[in-house]
Amino acid sequence: MIENKTELSVEALRAGDREEFSRLVDAYSGRIYRLAIKMLSIPTDAEDVLQNTFLKAFQHLKDFEGRSSLSTWLYRIASNEALMMLRKQRPEITLSDSAPEDDDNSDYFPAQFTDWCCLPEDEFLSAESQVALDDAVQQLPETQRIVFVLRDIEGLSIQETSEALNLSVAAVKTRLLRARLRLREELSVYYGERLDKRSKE
């Protein structure tokens, strides 16, 4: 993924330079806040995740070894914070490689076959459409949602997503496919209805 245009000095950050840290915060807070909102949907919880992410980043920057990029490192902290917040709400969530869902493909076979790609562009740009997109993401199980948010919303590569979540590449790919298929089903219902409505008008 593309790092921020203005190069940040990792050396200054590791040395505890506060001005450089404020530049890091401004460069990445938008992305971290967006991730938190997509994961938690409640703005006050998302703000807690945002604050905790940068508090921990400041605390641990001196240990940053550059094995992954700075952005992947930040996404890793933010993902952990978001999942911890969700665990507080629902303790049964796990993100291990061997989650039982990984073994069973049967629930993901498509059931919706309406071709809604032909809808006029203004359908996809409406506020109502944006709400449908957001709602569909909220319906995903948390373990799939975090993979989808990192890969398809934040634009990390599969490898970066795997580093950020400490998951194998295979597990990332499985969860990503399932998330995408689930979203396609949800959107097919929504846009299928829009298509029906238009044909009756």
Added chain:
Amino acid sequence: MSEQDHSKCRSLLGFMSDYIDGTLGEELCEEIERHVDECENCHVVVDTLRKTISLYHDSTVGAGEVPGEVRERLFRTLNLDDYLRH
């Protein structure tokens, strides 16, 4: 996903993400394309899956925005008040 090809649809479904991301090997790509040419339902699934992903990409371009008051509280929490105006 016609009746006779149901197992084929199922076996190719696992490769759809890599196919759409352009990271699938040539041989499997050709297999999917041949199947999709014959199977209307799979054709729709590929098209709408690709559209689904692109809608999310398009709706979240760029670095994102933090509301002003959220940024202010963040800077204060981090003891970065001196840099709020930057």
